[in-house]
Every structure is written in structure tokens, then in C-alpha cells.
Amino acid sequence: MGPARLVxxxxxxxxxxxxxxxxxxxxxxxPEGWVVLPVxxxxxxxxxxxxxxxxxxxxxVDATLTRADYDLRxxxxxxxxxxxxxxxxxxxxxxxVQIPPGLxxxxxxxxxxxxxxxxGPPRHVLLSRAGRSVLALDIVIxxxxxxxxxxxxxxxxPAPISRARLALPRGGVDLSLTGGFLADxxxxxxxxxxxxxxxxxxxxxxxWKRKVDDRRADLPLRARxxxxxxxxxxxxxxxxxxxxxxxxxxxxxxxxxxxxxxxLVVNQVDGATVAEWxxxxxxxxxxxxxxxxxxxxxxxxxxxxxxxxxxxxxxxVRMPSAxxxxxxxxxxxxGAGEIAGRQALGLEPADPSELGEAIASRESPxxxxxxxxxxxxxxxxxxxxSVVRYTPQAVSIANIEEARYRALVSEDGSLLVxxxxxxxxxxxxxxxxxxxxxxxxxxxxxxxxxxxxxxxDATAVLLPLEKSRAGQEAPTFVVDLVYLQHxxxxxxxxxxxxxxxxxxxxxxxxxxxxxxxPRYRVxxxxxxxxxxxxxxxxxPALRAPxxxxxxxxxSGDERASGLQALADKFRKEAGGRTVIGSLPVHVIFPxxxxxxxxxxELTAESQAPAxxxxxxxxxx
Numbered sequence: 066m067g068p069a070r071l072v073x074x075x076x077x078x079x080x081x082x083x084x085x086x087x088x089x090x091x092x093x094x095x096p097e098g099w100v101v102l103p104v105x106x107x108x109x110x111x112x113x114x115x116x117x118x119x120x121x122x123x124x125x126v127d128a129t130l131t132r133a134d135y136d137l138r139x140x141x142x143x144x145x146x147x148x149x150x151x152x153x154x155x156x157x158x159x160x161x162v163q164i165p166p167g168l169x170x171x172x173x174x175x176x177x178x179x180x181x182x183x184x185g186p187p188r189h190v191l192l193s194r195a196g197r198s199v200l201a202l203d204i205v206i207x208x209x210x211x212x213x214x215x216x217x218x219x220x221x222x223p224a225p226i227s228r229a230r231l232a233l234p235r236g237g238v239d240l241s242l243t244g245g246f247l248a249d250x251x252x253x254x255x256x257x258x259x260x261x262x263x264x265x266x267x268x269x270x271x272x273w274k275r276k277v278d279d280r281r282a283d284l285p286l287r288a289r290x291x292x293x294x295x296x297x298x299x300x301x302x303x304x305x306x307x308x309x310x311x312x313x314x315x316x317x318x319x320x321x322x323x324x325x326x327x328x329l330v331v332n333q334v335d336g337a338t339v340a341e342w343x344x345x346x347x348x349x350x351x352x353x354x355x356x357x358x359x360x361x362x363x364x365x366x367x368x369x370x371x372x373x374x375x376x377x378x379x380x381x382v383r384m385p386s387a388x389x390x391x392x393x394x395x396x397x398x399x400g401a402g403e404i405a406g407r408q409a410l411g412l413e414p415a416d417p418s419e420l421g422e423a424i425a426s427r428e429s430p431x432x433x434x435x436x437x438x439x440x441x442x443x444x445x446x447x448x449x450x451s452v453v454r455y456t457p458q459a460v461s462i463a464n465i466e467e468a469r470y471r472a473l474v475s476e477d478g479s480l481l482v483x484x485x486x487x488x489x490x491x492x493x494x495x496x497x498x499x500x501x502x503x504x505x506x507x508x509x510x511x512x513x514x515x516x517x518x519x520x521x522d523a524t525a526v527l528l529p530l531e532k533s534r535a536g537q538e539a540p541t542f543v544v545d546l547v548y549l550q551h552x553x554x555x556x557x558x559x560x561x562x563x564x565x566x567x568x569x570x571x572x573x574x575x576x577x578x579x580x581x582x583p584r585y586r587v588x589x590x591x592x593x594x595x596x597x598x599x600x601x602x603x604x605p606a607l608r609a610p611x612x613x614x615x616x617x618x619x620s621g622d623e624r625a626s627g628l629q630a631l632a633d634k635f636r637k638e639a640g641g642r643t644v645i646g647s648l649p650v651h652v653i654f655p656x657x658x659x660x661x662x663x664x665x666e667l668t669a670e671s672q673a674p675a676x677x678x679x680x681x682x683x684x685x
Contacts (some may be wrong), residue, residue: 073083124155128162129193133222135229137206143494144217144231150224154195163189164202167220171474172203216272219263220405227263229271232256237276244269281358287315290442293421296379298452299399303371305329307382308423310362314388317356321363323349324442326380329369336363372452374402379448387442393420394448397432402454404433411438411446463493463530465572466541467604468668470565473580478554483654484546484566487604493570496544499525499673501564504550512542515564541606547654555585557682567673574603575665575674584684587661590677594663 131153135144148168154160164170168185173180175190176198183189192198206217217228227245238257240247245263252258263269289312297304311321325347327329334342337363340354353361371377379396385477395417398404417434418425424434435448466556469485488496500506502524509518509528518526531542546566555561563579577594582588589596602608668674 077685105160113230127156127160128152128154130162130222130224131197132226133165133224133228133325135204135227137217137229138232139208139215142208144208145264146204146206148202148204150200150202152192152198152200154192154198157195158193160192161189162192162200164200164302165186165220165222166615167218168202169205169207170202170657171205174201175199175318182460195359214272214274216270219269219271221266221268222263223266225265228264229261229269230258231271232258233273238273239276240271240273242269242271261432278573281315282317282356284316286318286386288313288318288384288387289389289391290384292382292390292392292437293424294382294392294394295424295427296394296396297399298377298396298402298450299373300373301370302368303377303380304399305365305367306360306423307361307365307367308382308421309365309382309384310360311357311384311387312360313357317358318361319349319353319356321353321361321384322386323351323365324371324383324385325349325367326382329367331367331382333366334363335366336361339363359546369519374454376449376451379450381446381448382596383442383446385442389439390442390444390446391437393424393434393441395420395424395427395432395434396448396450397427397429398452400454402452404450405453406500407433408447408449409435410448411440411444412436413438437463444572458562463488463490463570465489465568465570466574467602467607468568468572468575469602469607470575470577471580471656472563472578473655473658474552474555474561474563474582476555476582478552479548480552480563481654482546482548482550482565484544484548485602485607486544486568487541487602487606488530488544488571489541489568493530495519495527496530497521497525497569498546499567499671501550501566501673503552506546507549508545509547511542518682535681541604543606555582555680557680560590561678561680563676563678565674565676567671569670571670573666574670575668576602577663577665577674577676578660579663579676580656580660581680584682585680586680586683588679589661589663590679593674594665594676597662597664599662623681 129152130150132149132151134149134151135146136149137144148165150164152162154162156555161183164182164187170182170188173190175180175192180190180200183191186589190200198491206219209216209218217231219227229245234256236257237253238251238252240250240257240259242261244267247259247261247262249260250258257273259271261269261271290305291310291312294305294307294601308578309321309323311318327347331342331344331349334349334351336351338353338355338357340352342349342351344350349365351363365382367380369380379394384390393415394412396404412435415434415436417427419430420434420436433450437446440446453647466487466489468487471483473481486496497560499521504524506518506526509516509526511528512531516529518528528544530544548566551564553559553561565577575594576599579587663676665674
């Protein structure tokens with residue numbers, strides 16, 4: 066190849082390399098993170114990310130009558146006026162709303178525009194938009210006259226609020242109504258006005274007549290009173306509940322005045338006719354809603370500070386204006402105490418059950434009763450009692466001071482449990498022990514004496530308990546149980562659960578000793594029990610040597626002679642008869658293998674204690 070051709074070849078190769086580099090530098094790079102999806106899939110993903118809120122359910126009704134207001138006036142033999150109906154429409158579109166039946170409508174307007182009512186039945190109005198509307202009706206209500214009284218009836222309405230205003234062009238008129246209540250009244254010489262409220266779905270009847278002159282209002286008041294007091298003497302205060310019943314003999318009672326003993330603080334006055342009350346000095350004034358022409362009654366709640374014990378003057382509520390005052394006083398000592406003596410003036414002893422239902426229903430052995438001697442409200446009347454306090458001795462009916470368990474578990478799932486309970490009992494006859502599932506009772510003993518327990522249900526037994534005399538400190542005695550339970554065999558890394566009997570008495574403290582195979586390592590789990598060092602029994606009854614243990618240490622000959630003597634005694638007492646079932650025996654607990662001790666406090670009654678374990682195999 067010549068020099069010229071070599072130079073040309075070199076130039077061509079250089080140009081190709083430069084073009085390839087420029088082409089490579091101009092090739093665009095694809096940006097990272099782009100995903101191409103079809104439009105349908107994109108819309109589906111967007112709807113899942115932003116779901117359309119559910120369509121709210123439609124209202125239960127299309128429209129409702131919210132309020133009905135009547136403004137009426139008596140005009141001759143008729144009653145004329147306006148009825149204003151407030152209507153709430155819940156949806157758009159034409160809605161039919163029924164107006165109260167029985168109204169004689171002369172003209173109607175909806176939100177200020179005249180509207181026609183659609184004849185029924187029932188008569189109704191058509192509304193075309195949602196929201197609140199006000200329907201005004203020009204109405205006429207017929208007037209009924211009977212025996213000097215005039216009355217009208219406003220038809221029942223479904224509106225929760227119905228109000229009627231009635232104007233009568235004369236004074237000296239009494240109004241009575243049914244189906245509602247009177248809220249306001251205004252009476253003038255030439256006009257009487259009332260405002261009443263009706264009940265939903267109930268017609269409102271208004272009746273009025275001219276007032277009858279009652280000369281009793283001008284007569285002086287003459288009344289009798291019956292005052293029954295219940296007095297509770299506490300440690301620091303005396304609580305009083307006085308039922309006052311006033312019988313009007315002449316005139317009208319608008320206010321009742323009672324004389325309150327010094328230091329007595331009135332807390333409440335309750336009664337259906339009580340309007341208000343106030344205390345001025347030593348006088349309690351009770352104002353009534355309406356003047357009482359026959360009788361009225363109310364209850365006064367009060368208290369006063371009194372000594373804890375000794376001679377205590379009982380506060381007595383009086384009505385000085387009463388011509389004759391009857392009733393009684395019941396005195397009760399609250400807490401530990403009794404009434405040792407009493408001094409009464411104007412009273413005589415009586416049974417508390419004779420003083421009224423409120424006192425007769427109250428049962429208290431320390432209550433004493435006194436009956437008022439009939440006398441005027443100004444006659445002398447007093448009562449003082451001598452109270453003796455004492456400190457009560459807290460005596461528990463029954464409880465278990467300490468429970469001690471020893472358990473031996475084998476690898477094949479046999480669990481032998483020995484239980485000792487230190488029991489203190491005053492009134493209980495039996496101890497109910499519910500054994501764990503799959504357990505069989507082997508023996509039971511009460512205070513070292515073998516017993517045959519009774520059957521309560523499938524897994525529960527009843528053990529007879531010793532009792533002490535009421536009011537005395539009950540000594541503790543020991544209840545022993547031995548039973549065998551079949552549980553799941555232990556395996557490496559298994560989690561067995563050891564359940565203990567459930568007793569129907571609370572347990573103050575519990576100790577649990579578990580013995581197991583040396584080829585396993587036991588790890589208790591967190592729970593009611595904690596790992597502890599066995600300090601020995603806490604209850605003195607469990608520390609005392611038991612007769613059964615002493616008998617087990619005897620020689621074989623002594624044990625045999627003792628059993629023979631026990632058998633001879635049983636035959637003699639049984640009269641030669643045979644008892645069906647196995648006789649109670651004492652089982653010696655085999656204390657073998659490594660042990661772990663667990664403790665707990667305050668086990669509630671009928672609660673079965675349980676220990677959660679994790680076992681690991683450490684040998685062959």
C-alpha cells in the first residue's frame with residue numbers, strides 16, 4: 066500500500082470514530098420511574114385511591130310539621146284567629162303536608178303568598194321545594210256552651226310543640242284544660258288571656274266559666290297538723306325527715322309556717338304543691354302553688370349537730386297555728402350504739418310501725434317510737450334520749466389465712482397434690498372446693514381427723530367446718546386435701562399449666578412447692594405467683610405438729626394396733642352395719658426430686674389459682 070492510500074484510510078477511520086461518538090452522545094437516556102398504564106386501569110386505580118363517598122340515605126319522611134301556634138279570640142258564639150304552622154321539607158319535588166283535621170279554614174297563605182288547600186280527606190297543602198316554610202291559616206273554631214261553661218277543642222297535631230293563646234273579652238273567668246298545661250295567665254277587668262301548651266297527637270280541650278265567689282278566702286284559717294319525724298342520730302350530726310300533713314278546716318291555706326328548733330338547718334322542702342320556702346330565724350315558711358282548701362302535705366329534710374353520746378335533745382318540728390297537732394317521732398341510732406334512757410313531755414311510747422309507712426318500712430333494732438298526744442301547736446312538747454356508743458369488734462364470717470400446696474409431677478402426666486388450708490370460721494358450715502378438671506380426690510381431713518366429703522357437683526366437694534361461738538375470735542384449724550390429676554405429659558419446650566383448687570373463701574396468702582423430674586428445667590412465667598424462698602408456714606395452725614404425722618412415725622405394730630382399735634370403734638358406733646364407699650385414709654406425700662417454691666397473696670373466693678411453666682429437657 067502506498068503512502069497516499071495509507072493516509073486516506075487513516076482519515077476515513079478517524080471520521081467514522083468521530084461520527085460514532087457524536088451519535089452516541091446525541092442518543093437520549095430514558096428517565097427512571099416512569100410507568101405506562103392503560104387509561105382504564107389508571108381510572109380504576111384512581112377510584113380506589115379516592116373512593117366516591119356513599120350516597121346518604123334518604124330522610125325517613127318527606128316533610129314534617131315542626132310547630133303549631135294558635136292565636137285565638139272569643140267573638141260571640143265562635144272563636145276566630147290564626148294558626149301558624151311551621152313545616153320542614155326534607156327533599157325537593159312536590160310534597161304533600163297534612164294540616165290538623167277539623168280546622169275551619171277561611172284563608173291560607175304560604176310564606177306570605179296566598180295558597181289554596183287541596184281538599185281531602187285529609188285536607189293538605191302541596192310544597193315544591195326543600196327547606197322551612199310557614200303556612201298561615203285564618204281559622205274559625207266552633208264554641209260549645211254547656212251548663213254555664215264554654216269550651217273549644219283544638220284538634221290533635223303531630224307537631225312536637227303546640228301553643229295556643231286565647232283571649233276572652235271579659236274578666237272573672239276560671240279556665241280548665243285537658244291535653245296540655247297552662248303556662249301563663251293574665252286577667253284584667255275587661256279581658257282575660259291564657260297561654261297553654263298541648264301534647265303531640267292529643268287534642269287540647271279548653272273550658273272556661275265565670276268565677277264563683279268563694280267566701281272561704283275571707284274567713285280566718287283553721288287547720289290541724291299531723292307531723293311525723295324520723296330522726297337518725299349519727300356520730301356527729303342528727304338527720305331529720307319530717308312529713309307534714311295539714312288539714313284545712315276553715316279558710317284557705319296559702320302559706321304554712323313551722324317552728325324549727327334552734328340550730329336546725331333546713332336542706333330541702335319537697336311536695337307537689339310547694340312553690341317556694343325560706344327560713345327566717347326559727348320559722349320555716351312554705352308557700353303553696355295554689356291555696357289549699359282541703360289538705361296539703363310536704364316533706365322537710367334538715368340536720369343539726371348533736372353530741373356523739375350522752376343525753377341528746379331531739380329536735381321536734383311544730384306548727385304553732387294548728388288547733389290540734391298529732392303525729393309521732395321515731396328515733397334511730399346510726400352506727401354502733403343504743404338508746405339507754407328517754408324523757409318525754411307531751412309524747413307517749415309507741416311502736417314505730419304505727420307511725421306511718423315511711424317509718425314502718427325501716428327495720429332497725431335500736432329504733433324507738435313516740436306518739437304525739439293530741440294538743441294545740443303551742444303546747445309544750447319535748448323529747449331527750451340517752452345514747453350509749455360502743456366500739457364494734459370486726460369479726461369475719463370465714464376466711465383462709467394461708468394455703469400451702471405441695472405437688473409432684475411425673476413425666477407421663479401424673480400430678481399428685483397435697484393441700485393444707487389454715488381456716489378461721491365463725492358461721493360457715495361447709496367449705497366448697499372445686500378440683501381441677503381430671504382430678505380424683507384421695508383423702509380429706511379436718512383438724513387432723515379424716516372425713517368423707519360430700520359431693521356438690523361433678524368436680525366440687527363439700528368439707529364440714531368447725532365453728533366458734535358468735536362474737537368470739539375464731540381459732541384456726543387445718544383442712545387437708547390430697548388428690549391425683551392427669552395432665553398432659555411433659556415435653557421439651559412445652560408450656561404446661563398447673564391449676565389448683567378453687568375455694569369459696571378468700572385466701573390471704575398462698576405457698577406452692579412443685580417437685581419434678583431432674584431431667585427437666587422449670588421456668589415459671591409471670592403471673593399471680595412469684596418465685597420465692599420458702600420461709601415456712603405463716604399460720605400457727607400449719608406450724609403445729611399434726612396428729613396424723615405423728616401416727617405415721619409410729620412402728621408397724623403400734624400403727625396396726627391403732628388401726629384395729631379404730632376399726633373396732635367404728636363397728637361399735639355403726640351397730641354392726643356396713644358403710645358403702647371407701648373409708649377416708651391419710652396419704653403420705655412423697656417429697657422426691659428437685660423443687661421450686663412459688664408464693665402469692667390475696668386470692669379471691671371461687672378463683673382457681675394457676676401456675677404457667679416453661680419446661681426444657683436437660684438430660685436423657
